[in-house]
Amino acid sequence: MKTEVITITTGSVRGITDITRAADAFVRGEGDGLLSVFVPHATAGVAIIETGAGSDDDLMDILDELLPRSDRYRHRHGSVGHGADHVLPGIVAPSTVVPVVGGRLALGTWQSIVLVDPNADNPQRKIRFSFLAG
Amino acid sequence: MKTEVITITTGSVRGITDITRAADAFVRGEGDGLLSVFVPHATAGVAIIETGAGSDDDLMDILDELLPRSDRYRHRHGSVGHGADHVLPGIVAPSTVVPVVGGRLALGTWQSIVLVDPNADNPQRKIRFSFLAG
Amino acid sequence: MKTEVITITTGSVRGITDITRAADAFVRGEGDGLLSVFVPHATAGVAIIETGAGSDDDLMDILDELLPRSDRYRHRHGSVGHGADHVLPGIVAPSTVVPVVGGRLALGTWQSIVLVDPNADNPQRKIRFSFLAG
Numbered sequence: 001m002k003t004e005v006i007t008i009t010t011g012s013v014r015g016i017t018d019i020t021r022a023a024d025a026f027v028r029g030e031g032d033g034l035l036s037v038f039v040p041h042a043t044a045g046v047a048i049i050e051t052g053a054g055s056d057d058d059l060m061d062i063l064d065e066l067l068p069r070s071d072r073y074r075h076r077h078g079s080v081g082h083g084a085d086h087v088l089p090g091i092v093a094p095s096t097v098v099p100v101v102g103g104r105l106a107l108g109t110w111q112s113i114v115l116v117d118p119n120a121d122n123p124q125r126k127i128r129f130s131f132l133a134g
Numbered sequence: 135m136k137t138e139v140i141t142i143t144t145g146s147v148r149g150i151t152d153i154t155r156a157a158d159a160f161v162r163g164e165g166d167g168l169l170s171v172f173v174p175h176a177t178a179g180v181a182i183i184e185t186g187a188g189s190d191d192d193l194m195d196i197l198d199e200l201l202p203r204s205d206r207y208r209h210r211h212g213s214v215g216h217g218a219d220h221v222l223p224g225i226v227a228p229s230t231v232v233p234v235v236g237g238r239l240a241l242g243t244w245q246s247i248v249l250v251d252p253n254a255d256n257p258q259r260k261i262r263f264s265f266l267a268g
Numbered sequence: 269m270k271t272e273v274i275t276i277t278t279g280s281v282r283g284i285t286d287i288t289r290a291a292d293a294f295v296r297g298e299g300d301g302l303l304s305v306f307v308p309h310a311t312a313g314v315a316i317i318e319t320g321a322g323s324d325d326d327l328m329d330i331l332d333e334l335l336p337r338s339d340r341y342r343h344r345h346g347s348v349g350h351g352a353d354h355v356l357p358g359i360v361a362p363s364t365v366v367p368v369v370g371g372r373l374a375l376g377t378w379q380s381i382v383l384v385d386p387n388a389d390n391p392q393r394k395i396r397f398s399f400l401a402g
Binding site for chain 2: 271302304306307308309334335340341342343344345354355357358359363364365394396398399400401
């Protein structure tokens with residue numbers, strides 16, 4: 001298995017970062033198989049959505065409503081609302097699998113792989129790509 | 135890796151389509167391994183739930199409440215509520231993996247693999263099955 | 269593929285059970301590959317979150333709000349609220365994949381693999397681990 005951890009700079013902004021290009025580069029030339037995209041953080045998830053037409057911000061807005069950034073959480077470390085960040089991976093899992101055909105991600109036309117990171121306190125995030133050939 | 139894209143007709147109705155039988159046929163006789171079920175669309179997801187006792191409609195109802203079909207979304211293409219369709223894959227991912235043992239899906243008794251498609255405008259949908267033997 | 273079904277005792281309490289140790293034992297010494305964690309039940313999911321600081325209970329609380337335990341559901345078997353249990357796997361999927369490197373789960377420092385089981389009526393639950401080497 002080919003596996004690699006990349007670091008991406010999300011800056012101090014909450015939100016969604018498109019990682020499709022990095023995933024695509026990782027599998028290029030690898031033939032057929034499955035790509036595992038795994039985020040080794042407890043306050044972020046990975047999703048496959050359309051980007052560039054507003055849906056990334058729409059998703060963040062919805063998540064802020066489903067997981068209110070209040071002081072309601074038992075988890076009390078960090079700033080107010082950080083408890084919500086820790087619930088997020090229960091809804092937006094930190095793991096997904098994308099089929100790879102002929103060294104290309106078999107994504108649909110409008111799909112991008114994105115990091116969903118509600119936490120502005122971590123300017124850098126790690127993502128592990130793993131490719132299992134078959 | 136054995137991989138194949140099937141087309142299913144969902145018609146003009148929003149909702150859930152059971153694809154267990156197609157998945158089962160795809161892996162039949164393949165031995166042990168992992169089945170990737172991947173939906174190459176930006177407005178649909180895949181889930182593993184019980185069907186036939188109302189839970190499929192219950193899931194659609196809940197999703198309509200969590201993702202209201204209003205004009206609140208930045209994403210403005212298509213009819214009102216289509217913005218919600220684009221958020222859905224952030225909550226119900228378009229990718230799942232099912233273990234296969236002896237050429238059979240290792241599903242529980244009450245589990246079915248379903249396409250979750252809130253979008254009535256697409257009468258046909260594609261699904262990619264990929265089987266990685268091990 | 270190495271595959272095994274374990275039985276865990278969740279007792280008569282609703283909630284989250286950490287299964288990281290069992291997953292870790294399953295892959296120990298297996299080299300590199302992907303671990304599939306699959307719950308063959310229609311009323312439970314699997315998540316990867318932090319445990320031990322309250323986020324497990326926070327997640328259950330949020331899920332109880334998103335999926336109210338009322339008589340609103342079409343699914344009518346079991347006690348009141350059981351309809352919600354059947355919707356849960358649509359939101360918290362019963363399947364996830366964790367990369368394994370050198371016989372160790374490649375989890376982040378604060379991540380644990382957990383069973384999310386809102387159903388107090390099942391004191392025992394099964395989980396299938398499958399390891400595909402690569």
